Amino acid sequence: MREYVLQIARQARETFYQIGQASTEQKNLALLSMAKALRGHASKILQANQRDLTAFDTTGKSQALRDRLLLNENRIEGMAQAIEAIASLPDPVGSGNYITKRPNGLRIERVRVPIGVIAMIYEARPNVTADAAALCLKSGNVAILRGGREALHSNLAIMEAIHQGLQEAGFPLHTVQYLEKVEHEVVDEMLQLAGLIDLVIPRGGESLIRSVTEKSKIPVIKHDKGVCHVYVDASADKNKAEAIVINAKCQRPSVCNAAETLLIHKDYPYRQDLIQALLDHNVKVIADEEIRKDFPNLQAATEDNWYTEYLDYIISVRVVDTLAEAIRHINTYGSHHSDAIVSESYGAVQRFLTEVDSAAVYANASTRFTDGGEFGLGAEIGISTQKLHARGPMGLESLTTEKWIVYGDGHVR
Amino acid sequence: MREYVLQIARQARETFYQIGQASTEQKNLALLSMAKALRGHASKILQANQRDLTAFDTTGKSQALRDRLLLNENRIEGMAQAIEAIASLPDPVGSGNYITKRPNGLRIERVRVPIGVIAMIYEARPNVTADAAALCLKSGNVAILRGGREALHSNLAIMEAIHQGLQEAGFPLHTVQYLEKVEHEVVDEMLQLAGLIDLVIPRGGESLIRSVTEKSKIPVIKHDKGVCHVYVDASADKNKAEAIVINAKCQRPSVCNAAETLLIHKDYPYRQDLIQALLDHNVKVIADEEIRKDFPNLQAATEDNWYTEYLDYIISVRVVDTLAEAIRHINTYGSHHSDAIVSESYGAVQRFLTEVDSAAVYANASTRFTDGGEFGLGAEIGISTQKLHARGPMGLESLTTEKWIVYGDGHVR
Numbered sequence: 001m002r003e004y005v006l007q008i009a010r011q012a013r014e015t016f017y018q019i020g021q022a023s024t025e026q027k028n029l030a031l032l033s034m035a036k037a038l039r040g041h042a043s044k045i046l047q048a049n050q051r052d053l054t055a056f057d058t059t060g061k062s063q064a065l066r067d068r069l070l071l072n073e074n075r076i077e078g079m080a081q082a083i084e085a086i087a088s089l090p091d092p093v094g095s096g097n098y099i100t101k102r103p104n105g106l107r108i109e110r111v112r113v114p115i116g117v118i119a120m121i122y123e124a125r126p127n128v129t130a131d132a133a134a135l136c137l138k139s140g141n142v143a144i145l146r147g148g149r150e151a152l153h154s155n156l157a158i159m160e161a162i163h164q165g166l167q168e169a170g171f172p173l174h175t176v177q178y179l180e181k182v183e184h185e186v187v188d189e190m191l192q193l194a195g196l197i198d199l200v201i202p203r204g205g206e207s208l209i210r211s212v213t214e215k216s217k218i219p220v221i222k223h224d225k226g227v228c229h230v231y232v233d234a235s236a237d238k239n240k241a242e243a244i245v246i247n248a249k250c251q252r253p254s255v256c257n258a259a260e261t262l263l264i265h266k267d268y269p270y271r272q273d274l275i276q277a278l279l280d281h282n283v284k285v286i287a288d289e290e291i292r293k294d295f296p297n298l299q300a301a302t303e304d305n306w307y308t309e310y311l312d313y314i315i316s317v318r319v320v321d322t323l324a325e326a327i328r329h330i331n332t333y334g335s336h337h338s339d340a341i342v343s344e345s346y347g348a349v350q351r352f353l354t355e356v357d358s359a360a361v362y363a364n365a366s367t368r369f370t371d372g373g374e375f376g377l378g379a380e381i382g383i384s385t386q387k388l389h390a391r392g393p394m395g396l397e398s399l400t401t402e403k404w405i406v407y408g409d410g411h412v413r
Numbered sequence: 414m415r416e417y418v419l420q421i422a423r424q425a426r427e428t429f430y431q432i433g434q435a436s437t438e439q440k441n442l443a444l445l446s447m448a449k450a451l452r453g454h455a456s457k458i459l460q461a462n463q464r465d466l467t468a469f470d471t472t473g474k475s476q477a478l479r480d481r482l483l484l485n486e487n488r489i490e491g492m493a494q495a496i497e498a499i500a501s502l503p504d505p506v507g508s509g510n511y512i513t514k515r516p517n518g519l520r521i522e523r524v525r526v527p528i529g530v531i532a533m534i535y536e537a538r539p540n541v542t543a544d545a546a547a548l549c550l551k552s553g554n555v556a557i558l559r560g561g562r563e564a565l566h567s568n569l570a571i572m573e574a575i576h577q578g579l580q581e582a583g584f585p586l587h588t589v590q591y592l593e594k595v596e597h598e599v600v601d602e603m604l605q606l607a608g609l610i611d612l613v614i615p616r617g618g619e620s621l622i623r624s625v626t627e628k629s630k631i632p633v634i635k636h637d638k639g640v641c642h643v644y645v646d647a648s649a650d651k652n653k654a655e656a657i658v659i660n661a662k663c664q665r666p667s668v669c670n671a672a673e674t675l676l677i678h679k680d681y682p683y684r685q686d687l688i689q690a691l692l693d694h695n696v697k698v699i700a701d702e703e704i705r706k707d708f709p710n711l712q713a714a715t716e717d718n719w720y721t722e723y724l725d726y727i728i729s730v731r732v733v734d735t736l737a738e739a740i741r742h743i744n745t746y747g748s749h750h751s752d753a754i755v756s757e758s759y760g761a762v763q764r765f766l767t768e769v770d771s772a773a774v775y776a777n778a779s780t781r782f783t784d785g786g787e788f789g790l791g792a793e794i795g796i797s798t799q800k801l802h803a804r805g806p807m808g809l810e811s812l813t814t815e816k817w818i819v820y821g822d823g824h825v826r
């Protein structure tokens with residue numbers, strides 16, 4: 001097992017030193033070849049997916065999981081188009097924003113370079129295989145992929161298309177490798193290989209991310225849970241408040257940038273209408289005592305509710321006396337992901353945007369916009385909830401690091 | 414013990430939410446007050462330092478360690494001036510380089526903000542106390558400091574000056590706290606407090622850094638060892654090669670950016686002169702078989718030598734057949750810190766700078782320049798050998814993170 005993983009990691013490292021300097025044109029050519037090969041392999045991929053689905057149906061797991069696993073013509077076309085979109089993005093490698101000539105004549109530049117070997121660990125959705133391969137390739141990195149066991153045949157069929165694309169563009173096949181062995185220990189062994197692998201990115205549920213973070217000796221970029229808030233200020237516009245709260249909670253409740261807690265200033269005059277709007281949208285409201293004076297049938301909130309990511313049509317609601325109390329609540333109970341204020345007060349907005357310690361802070365907009373595409377980054381590798389290296393939506397640049405280049409002419413200290 | 418650390422961490426977090434928005438002017442005022450207070454407290458600091466030195470003298474440890482611990486009028490003046498220099502640096506907080514208006518009218522900015530609560534763990538040198546406090550304050554962060562036990566009284570006396578400076582500028586004293594309890598468990602407990610503390614920066618020897626990295630549940634930025642190389646190409650200028658090799662090895666052998674390995678192209682015509690120059694500078698040369706044909710008395714290098722950071726007047730030397738072999742040697746055995754090529758060949762230089770996977774790569778200059786001051790960053794928190802968040806010399810910007818700020822007008826998805 002260890003030998004298997006070690007060999008894959010060594011091949012990856014070796015390949016990185018070969019392809020780290022590939023030009024943007026070469027990389028884009030490979031991406032376009034990959035997209036074409038995906039379309040060409042569509043029927044083989046669908047056959048493989050059928051095998052996965054047949055095996056899945058015997059497990060009695062949820063329909064939502066089955067839907068994530070399912071591929072069809074449209075989804076394969078979507079994968080191909082996503083790769084083409086990545087090809088059209090600017091290449092972060094080689095760009096820089098620090099260049100200086102020192103008094104002694106040394107010329108110093110700091111430029112973006114690929115990180116190296118990146119391992120991606122994810123769950124059932126086979127499209128991540130194509131997506132991750134394309135993002136790593138575009139940023140000059142070498143990828144080791146590991147998808148969920150349920151999607152193995154689909155992923156291997158997609159890998160065939162990826163390899164055909166690489167080959168047509170003259171890239172070594174080890175530029176993207178897939179960990180085929182399904183045993184759990186394969187991943188555990190891989191997470192020990194600091195020095196050969198530079199970065200691990202887990203994508204998936206909380207338990208996957210926690211397990212990878214705890215075991216990894218390699219640096220990890222996490223995409224953690226989102227306990228996002230909407231705070232409705234005393235001065236909030238009624239229509240905007242209602243639209244934003246409903247959108248943040250209901251447009252897609254299963255994702256990390258959906259709102260989980262609503263905070264309402266005690267002097268906001270349309271509190272009852274806002275609660276009623278949530279109820280009209282079939283949202284279960286878990287409320288503090290102040291709200292329950294008007295809606296005595298609502299479930300009473302406990303301390304635990306303020307920490308909870310429901311990912312469902314459920315919301316915790318609390319009335320606050322001041323803006324400061326709202327900010328303190330968000331900084332204490334939130335996950336520092338995405339939080340919004342609805343307010344017509346310049347001062348309240350400025351203070352909220354400054355003092356809330358989150359990756360993304362919003363004035364008069366839904367938290368649902370936290371997304372690489374919506375933020376103009378083109379592609380998204382994930383949404384980081386950590387403060388180091390990358391915070392918030394991660395674009396291609398997050399898959400690069402920096403290098404200092406110094407030009408001298410016999411300079412010594 | 415746990416309660417003690419927990420209280421300090423909570424006070425720090427609370428203070429961060431108070432002072433994270435301090436203006437540059439306020440922070441600079443506090444820094445200048447701190448510098449003034451240090452000068453005013455000089456005699457008290459020297460008395461405290463005398464206590465530490467007296468206790469140290471009974472331990473029979475090395476003179477070099479004693480020198481690190483020693484303070485005098487000059488060194489205190491140096492500390493004060495270093496703080497004034499930090500006050501004069503540009504403030505990274507609030508700066509940004511991404512601002513966009515999306516097609517739907519959302520205005521999105523990405524700006525630099527303080528990281529939060531930063532714990533610094535270091536060894537005997539008391540000047541780090543003033544330095545770390547100033548760097549954290551300037552970047553809007555709250556600091557928890559923990560110096561070596563040998564320097565406790567000196568550090569506490571310096572803390573008094575720091576607190577006087579904070580007070581005069583209206584900052585809460587908890588902006589900079591010092592862990593006074595000398596027990597080891599205090600640090601171990603602190604390293605568990607992810608969520609309250611955002612970042613740990615260990616500064617010191619390899620064992621301190623390894624211990625912190627292994628125990629910490631909080632993200633760590635490491636300043637690891639430097640196995641730096643100078644590669645002398647076939648086309649190298651004789652004078653430049655000699656000057657750079659001698660400088661990189663001898664100017665200050667005890668630091669991480671000093672050279673530890675010399676690689677010489679087989680066709681470089683002045684190989685014997687270069688080895689002789691090292692010997693003339695009292696450098697112990699540990700050489701491969703090719704070198705030993707001419708210098709049979711030199712110690713023979715083993716595989717281990719290529720990995721070794723001597724931090725002394727010792728160098729490993731190897732003859733390589735090609736530039737590619739030199740690059741492979743550096744990427745395999747090096748620590749990805751700082752590596753130099755001496756060459757008059759445009760092609761060789763370009764290839765070396767691109768393919769060597771290190772934080773800093775040099776053409777015709779000594780590796781000794783890897784330093785925040787030399788690179789124009791003003792102050793330096795350390796030199797990162799990792800690829801995530803910060804790589805190479807870390808300036809104030811490395812003590813900040815990013816935040817996405819979104820301005821809408823009722824926008825929903």
